Amino acid sequence: MQLATVALPDGATRAAVLQDGGWHALPAPDLSAFLRSGEPVRPGAELPGAVPVLPLPTPAKVLCCGLNYAEHIREMGHELPSHPTLFAKFADTLTGPSEDVVLPSGLRVDWEAELAVVVGATLRRADRATALAGIAGYTVANDVSVRDWQNRTSQWLQGKAWDGSCPLGPVLVTPDEVDPAAGLEVVCRVNGEEVQHASTKTLVFDPADLLAYVSAFTVLRPGDVVLTGTPGGVGAARDPQRFLADGDVLETSVSGIGTLRNTVRFTA
Amino acid sequence: MQLATVALPDGATRAAVLQDGGWHALPAPDLSAFLRSGEPVRPGAELPGAVPVLPLPTPAKVLCCGLNYAEHIREMGHELPSHPTLFAKFADTLTGPSEDVVLPSGLRVDWEAELAVVVGATLRRADRATALAGIAGYTVANDVSVRDWQNRTSQWLQGKAWDGSCPLGPVLVTPDEVDPAAGLEVVCRVNGEEVQHASTKTLVFDPADLLAYVSAFTVLRPGDVVLTGTPGGVGAARDPQRFLADGDVLETSVSGIGTLRNTVRFTA
Numbered sequence: 001m002q003l004a005t006v007a008l009p010d011g012a013t014r015a016a017v018l019q020d021g022g023w024h025a026l027p028a029p030d031l032s033a034f035l036r037s038g039e040p041v042r043p044g045a046e047l048p049g050a051v052p053v054l055p056l057p058t059p060a061k062v063l064c065c066g067l068n069y070a071e072h073i074r075e076m077g078h079e080l081p082s083h084p085t086l087f088a089k090f091a092d093t094l095t096g097p098s099e100d101v102v103l104p105s106g107l108r109v110d111w112e113a114e115l116a117v118v119v120g121a122t123l124r125r126a127d128r129a130t131a132l133a134g135i136a137g138y139t140v141a142n143d144v145s146v147r148d149w150q151n152r153t154s155q156w157l158q159g160k161a162w163d164g165s166c167p168l169g170p171v172l173v174t175p176d177e178v179d180p181a182a183g184l185e186v187v188c189r190v191n192g193e194e195v196q197h198a199s200t201k202t203l204v205f206d207p208a209d210l211l212a213y214v215s216a217f218t219v220l221r222p223g224d225v226v227l228t229g230t231p232g233g234v235g236a237a238r239d240p241q242r243f244l245a246d247g248d249v250l251e252t253s254v255s256g257i258g259t260l261r262n263t264v265r266f267t268a
Numbered sequence: 269m270q271l272a273t274v275a276l277p278d279g280a281t282r283a284a285v286l287q288d289g290g291w292h293a294l295p296a297p298d299l300s301a302f303l304r305s306g307e308p309v310r311p312g313a314e315l316p317g318a319v320p321v322l323p324l325p326t327p328a329k330v331l332c333c334g335l336n337y338a339e340h341i342r343e344m345g346h347e348l349p350s351h352p353t354l355f356a357k358f359a360d361t362l363t364g365p366s367e368d369v370v371l372p373s374g375l376r377v378d379w380e381a382e383l384a385v386v387v388g389a390t391l392r393r394a395d396r397a398t399a400l401a402g403i404a405g406y407t408v409a410n411d412v413s414v415r416d417w418q419n420r421t422s423q424w425l426q427g428k429a430w431d432g433s434c435p436l437g438p439v440l441v442t443p444d445e446v447d448p449a450a451g452l453e454v455v456c457r458v459n460g461e462e463v464q465h466a467s468t469k470t471l472v473f474d475p476a477d478l479l480a481y482v483s484a485f486t487v488l489r490p491g492d493v494v495l496t497g498t499p500g501g502v503g504a505a506r507d508p509q510r511f512l513a514d515g516d517v518l519e520t521s522v523s524g525i526g527t528l529r530n531t532v533r534f535t536a
Contacts, residue, residue: 061358066423085421088429090329092486108306125484149485153353155334155424161356162485217417220359 011097163181336497466499
């Protein structure tokens with residue numbers, strides 16, 4: 001099943017489910033509100049002209065795992081970890097699947113294609129099985145990172161939480177249809193050139209591990225988002241380093257879910 | 269002027285302002301909602317039996333500055349910074365001024381007394397003057413830190429975001445009544461013994477610096493909270509190290525604002 005927040009021709013948004021190739025209304029203005037409502041998925045009227053936008057506009061928590069693919073861990077010069085490296089973003093950090101990523105000029109902006117997990121239950125000190133059962137579904141993210149700010153201090157937040165920098169979407173696919181353990185292909189392209197390509201099979205901490213681990217210290221609730229980390233191939237780890245330029249088209253895909261297509265724009 | 273969220277004898281909460289020694293109603297269920305409403309402070313009916321509780325139950329953003337007092341920076345083994353070190357907490361991390369701090373047993377739990385700044389305006393790429401004018405007021409926080417989790421990886425979040433670990437309050441005092449630049453005394457006591465004592469005069473980055481810096485990458489809105497960092501004297505930097513024990517009474521004060529008094533409880 002595919003769920004989304006869709007924009008309608010009149011400018012309103014609506015939570016929706018894909019059925020027979022068309023988006024059908026769910027009783028909430030967006031998928032954040034729908035997941036929080038706890039309502040079952042009962043497709044309503046078809047929504048002509050519906051276009052998927054940022055699926056989760058108001059998560060209370062967005063957590064991200066760094067250093068979670070062996071190859072990326074090595075390229076960044078770290079040892080394989082015994083615990084997930086976690087940092088936060090804000091709801092404001094997220095943007096839609098086809099929005100421009102607009103940032104001030106002069107920043108060193110890098111790509112990080114990622115599988116994102118969306119929470120579907122209240123998880124508090126959950127074990128792995130409970131965490132797995134509490135996954136609402138999966139979506140695609142690009143943890144676009146401002147490397148110069150990320151590396152100003154020991155804590156990455158200020159390079160990871162620029163408003164509108166993290167594309168998310170286009171849809172949420174439920175766990176009966178995609179299984180990260182079976183291997184989803186995570187791919188990032190810049191202007192059509194493939195720069196990252198890895199399988200979620202090689203995640204050090206899988207989605208259930210991450211949700212269980214996080215829930216040991218903070219409760220997760222329906223609509224919260226956890227980014228699972230990026231594989232090798234980021235621009236900062238290249239020789240020479242490569243960062244995004246004004247007008248670059250960033251495409252981020254996870255097989256079985258979909259593709260984000262965002263143009264990077266630098267402003268004064 | 270002192271503002272608070274108060275609990276009433278019937279169990280409800282209310283935003284309130286102190287006038288002539290009594291709490292008077294403001295038109296919102298709590299101070300988060302009141303600050304977001306943008307309403308002016310017009311004291312309503314007196315609220316007999318009102319008791320200050322967690323002043324800001326639903327901030328969208330809680331950011332914290334680490335390493336912001338020269339003495340604490342040295343005790344943690346770091347150089348004086350050119351940029352603030354920032355990390356996040358969640359609304360769930362906060363607890364009230366007299367609540368128990370309840371954590372699982374076996375953790376290395378440390379104190380960090382701090383001045384907290386509460387945002388009163390929408391700040392986006394604000395300069396220092398705009399940031400200063402956008403401060404709603406100041407309150408007291410203890411950035412209680414789970415050191416073993418904080419040090420598991422490079423990113424501190426997992427030691428800094430335990431639900432209900434960060435006491436905040438008891439009141440918000442407006443900037444016309446307290447001035448961190450003039451020197452507020454930040455004091456932490458454990459079972460009556462003073463373990464931290466410093467003046468906000470010695471902050472490396474002051475409240476306006478921090479709000480301006482944060483607003484360069486993410487918008488701040490009324491009710492958001494920024495913790496300004498802790499001075500020297502934390503337990504992890506002692507020789508031998510000292511951590512909080514079950515039943516310890518943690519008192520956190522900032523002169524001109526008030527005192528938090530929280531008992532630490534470890535559960536199975």
